[in-house]
Amino acid sequence: MTAGGSDRIGAAATAAVVGLTLLYGPDPSRAALPADCGRVGGDWPVVFADDFDGPALGPNWSVYTGQPSSDPRTRWHRDQVAVRDGALVLSGRPRLDEPGRWHTGGVSNWRQARTYGRWDIRFRAPASPVLSYHFLLWPSSERWPPEIDIAEGFTATRQRAEAFVHWRDPQDGGRRKTQFTAVADYTRWHTVSVLWTPEVVCWSLDGTPFGAVTGDAVPHEPMWLALQTETQVGGTATEGDHRVEIDQVRISAPSPTDPPPPTTPGPEPAPAARRPGQPSPAADPPTNRS
Numbered sequence: 001m002t003a004g005g006s007d008r009i010g011a012a013a014t015a016a017v018v019g020l021t022l023l024y025g026p027d028p029s030r031a032a033l034p035a036d037c038g039r040v041g042g043d044w045p046v047v048f049a050d051d052f053d054g055p056a057l058g059p060n061w062s063v064y065t066g067q068p069s070s071d072p073r074t075r076w077h078r079d080q081v082a083v084r085d086g087a088l089v090l091s092g093r094p095r096l097d098e099p100g101r102w103h104t105g106g107v108s109n110w111r112q113a114r115t116y117g118r119w120d121i122r123f124r125a126p127a128s129p130v131l132s133y134h135f136l137l138w139p140s141s142e143r144w145p146p147e148i149d150i151a152e153g154f155t156a157t158r159q160r161a162e163a164f165v166h167w168r169d170p171q172d173g174g175r176r177k178t179q180f181t182a183v184a185d186y187t188r189w190h191t192v193s194v195l196w197t198p199e200v201v202c203w204s205l206d207g208t209p210f211g212a213v214t215g216d217a218v219p220h221e222p223m224w225l226a227l228q229t230e231t232q233v234g235g236t237a238t239e240g241d242h243r244v245e246i247d248q249v250r251i252s253a254p255s256p257t258d259p260p261p262p263t264t265p266g267p268e269p270a271p272a273a274r275r276p277g278q279p280s281p282a283a284d285p286p287t288n289r290s
Contacts (some may be wrong), residue, residue, distance in 0.1 A: 001051035001086045001247055029165075029178050029217035031200060037212060038204035041118030041195050044252035048112045051248050052088045057081065057107065064106035064228060071230040073101050080105030080229070090229045092131040092242040100236070104131065106228030112251060113140045113224035116198060119150060121227075122191045122248040129156045129235030131242040135192070137223040145175060146219035148201060151182075151192040153244075156233050158186040163194075163203045163210070167217045180211030189247065225249070 050058060057063065064076035080091045080103050090105040121135055137148040149164040163180045182205045184190055195202045198220065202212040229244055 001053055029167075029176070029213040029215050031202075031212040031214040033202070033209045033212050037195055037200075037202035037209035038193065038207040040202075041252050041254075044118060044254050046250055047114075047117070047253045048109070048251040049249070050088075051086065052083050052246065053086055054083060057083055057088070060111050061107045061109060062111075064108065068106075068228070068230060071232060073231045074104045075101075076106050076228070077103035078105075079103070081107060086247065088227070088246040090133070090227065090244045090246070092128070092229055092231065094238055102130065102231050104229040104231065106226065108138075109225040109227075109249070109251075110140070111224075113222040114251070114253060115220065115222050116196050117251055117253040118193060118195045119225060120191055120193045120248070120250040120252075121150060121246060122189060123151075123186075123244060123246045124189045125153055125158045125186045125244045126241060127156055127158050127187060128233060128237075128240070128242045130231050130233050130237050131244070132230050132232035133244040134226070134228050134230065136226050136228075137194070137196075137219075138226050139219070140222040140224060146221070146223070148194060148196065148219065148223065150194045150203065153186060154232055154234075156235055159183060161186060161192065161205075163192075165201055165213050165217050165219075167219065170216055176217070178211075178213050178217060182210045191248075225251070 048060065050060070063078050063081050065078060067075050074092070080093065082089045082091070088107070090107070092102050092104040095101045095103060119137070125133055133151070133153045135150040135152070137150065139146055145166040145168050147164070147166040149162070151161040151163060153161050160181055160183045163182065164177050166175065166177045168174070169176050180203060182192070182203070184205060191206055193204045195204070196219070199218065200212055200214050201218055203210055227246060
């Protein structure tokens with residue numbers, strides 16, 4: 001955990017939350033915000049936790065390598081992932097050998113896949129004209145959709161974050177998504193959370209709910225956490241400090257079946273979350289799942 005990491009910044013008072021319309025028409029999945037969405041699960045047993053206080057990434061994380069199909073400008077590279085000063089740092093740097101292309105960092109928590117629970121991520125993202133961040137739950141089946149995007153940052157000034165859920169309509173088989181926006185200064189520390197139960201998926205920022213879906217939009221299969229950076233802000237840069245810092249990750253569940261896993265450093269394979277359009281890998285995660 002970073003210095004001052006135990007001080008929870010009360011940003012909820014200054015954060016605005018906005019729900020956006022479904023991009024593909026009427027949105028029957030959108031639900032009224034449960035008043036207690038930001039608190040439910042807060043007292044559940046913690047089944048996984050990492051404050052990134054060690055000298056290296058723990059064995060429950062895997063570092064990405066390879067090319068994300070969602071961003072042709074970047075390749076995930078191990079040297080853009082570090083544990084430093086009590087935080088997981090995902091960075092980006094331009095490739096001098098290929099102008100306009102970047103190396104970025106990402107990690108997965110696929111060993112902690114589960115169906116339902118609560119995920120809390122405390123992070124900050126310094127301004128960048130290039131680097132985007134993507135915190136999401138990806139299906140263990142590797143069959144997309146579903147996908148729950150806990151927070152994604154596409155703006156250079158870091159003054160808003162987007163949340164999405166992707167699912168398949170059982171009536172016509174079409175792909176659907178619902179989007180919400182939480183406005184805040186993400187250059188400062190904030191905690192974004194998603195609560196996922198059999199009935200609802202609900203997002204909150206520093207304990208304040210800003211989006212919820214029910215019905216067919218709620219997934220019912222194991223999913224795992226991915227934390228990754230790409231270059232989807234869309235700008236250009238040849239130098240500068242481009243990074244996202246994750247201070248803390250917590251996963252809670254009402255009925256855990258296993259004790260909290262260790263967070264001590266160790267060797268690890270390197271699966272990589274794919275975005276829509278990437279091929280499915282073999283059943284057993286190889287060292288490069290891109």
